[in-house]
Amino acid sequence: SRLPDPHNNKGTALRKLGRLDDAIDQFTKAVQMNYSYLPAHNNLAETKIEQGKWEEAAEHYEAILKIDPSLMGLYQKLSQVYMELYAKNKLPEWLDNAIDCMKRAIGSEPGNANSYTVLGKIYMDSGQYELALEQFKKTLELSPEKAESYYNLGVMYHHMQQYNQALSYYQHALLKNPDFVFLYFEMGKLFEKIDDFDQALKAYRVFLEKWKGDEQYIQRVRERIENIMQVKK
Known part of the structure; x- marks a missing residue:
């Protein structure tokens, strides 16, 4: 029997x-020859994303997960596709699909x-803060050694305007990872x-000293420092 690989390889080339339609033809032939051939389904999904055909991409990711439900990374990819669809037209079904995907x-x-982190972020992005909090607490329970576990809870409490709680989690995150420089921006x-401008200035100055990432954040922090100096005059 013929193997689907030649079609998949040709599609990849x-x-x-940039010949996306021709690539899709080849990947489709590979899937027709062997429906369980996961690389072709994955390539179809990724090519459909390149074309902005999010619904069709979701179908291929769903097909992969039906064949092999143990591929954890794919649930996250699929939930991101559903959230992209939700962002475009705000249909509740896409949000429900993203949530269901991560529950699976x-x-x-x-x-x-x-x-749990991904599900928490989906709840957070859709304004379901209490449910997000539940997920982030579960993440912390499973990964207490990771700075991000504390950071996500800090962000959540920040959104909920529980500033002391947020600060406590940010500080815990820094203890776990002193190189988590972005935290100084959040803490500032x-x-x-909470009108603690001296501490805000301290945090922003540490950020400026240590930050090596996107320049736009440096600009934003400088503007914030300037605004604080105006307020303090």
Whole structure:
């Protein structure tokens, strides 16, 4: 029997050349020859995303997960596709699909901390803060050694205007990872909210000293420092 690989390989080469429709033809042939051939489904999904055809991409990711429900990374990719669709037209069904997708991931591997984080972020982005909090607490329970576990809870409490709680989690995150420089930006904003301008300035200055990432944040922090100096005059 013929193998689907030649079609998949040809499709990959065509995709690199930007010939996306021709690539899709090849990937489709590979799937027709062997429906369980996961690389072709994955390539179809990724090429559809390149074309902005999010619904079709979701169908291929769903097909992969039906064949092999243990592929944890794919649940996250699929939930991101559903959230992209939700962002475009705000249909509740896309949000429900994203949530359901990550619940399936948790059902498949309940000890995977990342799945709770992703589900928490979906709840947070859709304004369901209490549900988000539940997920982030579960992440912390499973991964107490990671700075991000504390950071996500800090962000959540920050959104909920529980500033002391937020600050405590940010400080815990820094203890776990002193190189988590972005935290100084978040802490600066938080100190501003509670009118502790001296601490805000301290945090922003540490950020400026240590930050090596996107320049726009440096500009934003400088503007914030300037605003504080105006207020303090």
